[in-house]
Amino acid sequence: MPQNQDGGHKSHAGAIAGAVVGAVVLVAISIGLVSLCLMRVRHWPSATSDTASSDPSAQEGAIAAAVEAQHAKQFAFQELDHATKGFNPSNLIGRGRFGLVYKGLLEDGTIVAIKTRASAPTQEFVTEVVNLSQLRHKNVVSLLGFCQEHDHQMLVYDYLPNGSVSSHLCDPNGNPTGELDFKQRVAIALGAARGLEYLHSGNPPRVHQDFKTSNVLLDENLVAKVTDVGLSKLLVTSHNAMPSANGSSSHFADPAAVYNTYRVDPKSDVYSYGVFLLELISGRQAINRSRPAQPSPGIVEWARSLQESSSSMEGMVDKSLVGTEEAGTLLLLGLHCTAQSPEKRPTMSQVSQQVERILDKERGGIVAAGEGATVVTLGSELFK
């Protein structure tokens, strides 16, 4: 049907107007998207600090990785210097293989633990930190960010006010303190198991490689959190690792991984968890830190010989826990985890389930994890 001329003009003009509006909307959306991306990039600090890599592709890589991760923050040296009052010795918490550890208070009130070592900046460090800071779990200490300035590399973690599990089990002479009751120990065992289970559930699984009692920290409610995840890798790629402060790592290391072909396998963490469990329930250190040179059977051999020579594990249980029905079950689980052959060890998910059953039984479904926790450090008390 032929169209009336006027109507033809109108519909033509309408089509043009529609196309213009459409184009304007499209341009507006594109501008919005581009500015959103730029804002996100700006949110991650630029790599133009005086010590950052001068390689533009390395800078782009760092920023791109950081944007992708959306968790890591690059702290300015000045910020951490301020947080620790100039890395004042009064804020020094300790020393580990990475270096010195300071407690700090950020401007926003967050209390942090800052690990610092002398090192030139590297791209590998940024990439690995960005990777690690994506790990978020109730039972894993959060890595908040990093700093690479003034010839130092620093890692910034959430601060855990109740220290490591090892510091609660024994005094500096290696004698059991009996500080933690059985329920608290089982809750700690479960938290640590879930932390490792979470790491192993990744694709590919992340293996801790240095799991031990001093790498399980306790928060204000005595909730256990696994720390130093991925630190082994950072230390392998660096030539300035400090010696271990307590020399305990080797006693937790899976002999199957150390003596055979070196392999990174979740079952090696299961072995280390078994040693942790034996320490937790026996109150005995895998190595006596006050007499490290004294030859003595390792905790695994000791537990195994006790199991073979008597039908009960009672003799191995921390004195303050004697009479606790399920303590022996946990020791047996520790032995199962430290089976020589990795194939015979349970997975961390099986371990979690078993420990959870024991905790449920102990709690009778009522008691909350961390009941009885008393030592809490508030931000306001930090710089008294």
Ligand SMILES: Nc1ncnc2c1ncn2[C@@H]1O[C@H](COP(=O)(O)OP(=O)(O)OP(=O)(O)O)[C@@H](O)[C@H]1O
């Ligand atoms: N996030 C944190 N919150 C509170 N204290 C921490 C934190 N991280 C580490 N610490 C404490 O700082 C000290 C040194 O810890 P670090 O992890 O560097 O070494 P380590 O694990 O004890 O030993 P190594 O590195 O030799 O295996 C320890 O007393 C530890 O409990």
